[in-house]
Amino acid sequence: RKEVEQDPGPFNVPEGATVAFNCTYSNSASQSFFWYRQDCRKEPKLLMSVYSSGNEDGRFTAQLNRASQYISLLIRDSKLSDSATYLCVVNPLGSSNTGKLIFGQGTTLQVKP
Amino acid sequence: DVKVTQSSRYLVKRTGEKVFLECVQDMDHENMFWYRQDPGLGLRLIYFSYDVKMKEKGDIPEGYSVSREKKERFSLILESASTNQTSMYLCASGGGATDTQYFGPGTRLTVL
Numbered sequence: 001r002k003e004v005e006q007d008p009g010p011f012n013v014p015e016g017a018t019v020a021f022n023c024t025y026s027n028s029a030s031q032s033f034f035w036y037r038q039d040c041r042k043e044p045k046l047l048m049s050v051y052s053s054g055n056e057d058g059r060f061t062a063q064l065n066r067a068s069q070y071i072s073l074l075i076r077d078s079k080l081s082d083s084a085t086y087l088c089v090v091n092p093l094g095s096s097n098t099g100k101l102i103f104g105q106g107t108t109l110q111v112k113p
Numbered sequence: 114d115v116k117v118t119q120s121s122r123y124l125v126k127r128t129g130e131k132v133f134l135e136c137v138q139d140m141d142h143e144n145m146f147w148y149r150q151d152p153g154l155g156l157r158l159i160y161f162s163y164d165v166k167m168k169e170k171g172d173i174p175e176g177y178s179v180s181r182e183k184k185e186r187f188s189l190i191l192e193s194a195s196t197n198q199t200s201m202y203l204c205a206s207g208g209g210a211t212d213t214q215y216f217g218p219g220t221r222l223t224v225l
Contacts, residue, residue: 034213042218099163105153106155
């Protein structure tokens with residue numbers, strides 16, 4: 001079983017739609033969670049951290065469910081510019097270690113006009 | 114702004130050549146990482162370093178070595194390049210209170 005699993009998609013949605021991605025992780029002791037965004041032929045960039053209480057940044061909402069070991073990302077009112085690959089990322093040991101992160105394979109989103 | 118730079122965006126080498134990929138970060142981060150990214154396989158960690166002259170193997174170290182002589186610089190070395198090392202190579206740095214990693218723009222290496 002992979003340490004971090006995501007549905008690769010692609011998710012094809014019209015502009016203005018709401019779309020949600022889920023990600024599961026296998027290590028129940030994992031401490032930190034993130035969503036990264038990667039545009040085509042570019043490097044990954046941090047989109048947002050995921051906190052236990054859930055957090056929101058504009059049209060983006062991230063949720064963490066420790067009991068079920070999954071993380072979600074909700075995008076409301078999708079824009080063409082949201083088209084990208086979204087990587088679910090887990091730090092299995094927290095920030096006191098070497099900072100090693102585990103990356104999911106990514107979920108591809110295509111927003112159509 | 115955090116800046117991570119990589120020595121080349123595109124590189125073409127021949128089988129058997131020794132290849133050096135360099136990465137420099139300007140944020141005084143303790144941790145630096147080398148990944149390769151291939152379609153369908155995602156990001157895979159090759160090596161990482163948590164301090165000068167310290168290194169640890171990642172998930173796929175075979176065929177690679179690294180060097181960290183200075184805190185800001187982390188080099189990936191392919192001793193004898195092979196065609197199966199054709200890939201996108203991404204360097205990242207991170208550390209401090211947050212464990213966010215910041216990536217360089219990547220080097221697309223083709224081994225002929």
